[in-house]
Amino acid sequence: MTPNNNEGRQKVDISSSIRRNYHSLSEVQRRIADYILANGGHAMYLSITDLANTCGTSETTIMRFLRKIGFDSYQVFRVQLAQGMQDGKPKYAWSDIESSDSVGSIKEKVVSSTVSAIEDIRSLIPDAELELFSDLVLKASRVFIFGVGSSAYIAGDLFHKLIRLGLSACVCHDPHIMAIQSAQAREDDLFIFVSHSGESEVLLDCCKTVKERGGIPIAITSYPHSTLSELSRIQLLSSTNEMNYRPDAMTSRILQLVIIDLLTIVLTFKLGDRGIEAIAGSQIAVARQKR
Structure with missing residues (x-):
């Protein structure tokens, strides 16, 4: 700030x-x-x-x-x-988890820290940036979603949400394929980079290539001053303090899923009947695969 x-x-x-x-x-x-x-x-x-x-x-x-x-x-x-x-x-x-904590104390600290972090989204993400983020998704000729490591699962969730809305999107976590797709970026192509740290060399290399090619890089990341944030057009931030004994930036992943949910709802309203019909069609298609 x-x-x-x-x-x-x-x-x-x-x-x-x-x-x-x-x-x-x-x-x-x-x-x-x-x-x-x-x-x-x-x-x-x-x-x-x-x-x-x-x-x-x-x-x-x-x-x-x-x-x-x-x-x-x-x-x-x-x-x-x-x-x-x-x-x-x-x-x-706020207090961190200690090795001497009881199960009840651990439960209380984890739940309290997660709830507090989710409430931070109100001030972390300005309405204008969420509006712009969703507009860029809708206006893009192609949407690519990149994430590596644990961020690949978050990228996959965003991909799932977008195709349920009838939007054309592609998700990738393979460094070689990401490099190829970035090298073929065109104007009006949107690339969404998902990264907690914002310092993954693979994603940073792709982001730089996308910018050089005239594509539009945006990010879902935790830190406003990370290299990825500096390279991106806009960012939706999921910053939070992580706790001892809670590895892999778990709270940040939860926040990113909440952000994706929020983005999906905004997109649904912007799409109107088209979005509602796409969701209904997706639900029926999946239901047919169940007994």
């Missing part, structure tokens, strides 16, 4: 902004972020000096951290932190 001089008037979702920028924070700044996420109810009462002492850092570092998450004023940050409180409980409460 790029800070501006209007933060006093523009409300920032603190939890979402911290999650979105967490990967770019220094070790000390992450310590500040972790403290605020876990102790929002107490942090809102602290002066900048007290917060710096609590986190073992300096007031200057606190301000650097605040600018990264969208604030130029510590007082504005405190006010909005207080506004994020609900019924006396910190909206931003």
Whole structure:
């Protein structure tokens, strides 16, 4: 997020902004972020000096951290932190899984962190970007969806949703085939890249080729400042803090599936009767394969 001089008037979702920028924070700044996420109810009462002492850092570092998450004023940050409180409980409460946690505690932390991450989508994805993303899908002459590793399964889900709507799309997770398809990109071809990190060399090479050929690269990824985000026309972000003992960016994958669901519903309404008829026809075709 790029800070501006209007933060006093523009409300920032603190939890979402911290999650979105967490990967770019220094070790000390992450310590500040972790403290605020876990102790929002107490942090809102602290002066900048007290917060710096609590986190073992300096007031200057606190301000650097605040600018990264969208604030130029510590007082504005405190006010909005207080506004994020609900019924006396910190909206931003978050704690990682520990090896000593009970099964019940693990369940509560996993569910709470996932629900909180899904709620972040409200501020992570501006309406205008979702609108543009869906319009590009509908206007494209051809749609290619690329993903590797665990992202290949997310790409497959998007492919499944698009063809159910009667849209022409192709999904690929083979590096060689992706390279060939990218090299044959034409204007008005849309390439959707799915990647949690946004740093997969395979996808980055393809994205660069698509741009050189005049195609349109867009992305579903987690980090706004990743290389893939910088190369893409637009991005739908699925940024979140992952937890210990929860491998393969699992929460981000869940968010990406929610984003795909959201995109599908927007596309359905834009297609109108055509989309509804396509879904009905797809359901009948699948039903015929069942007993």
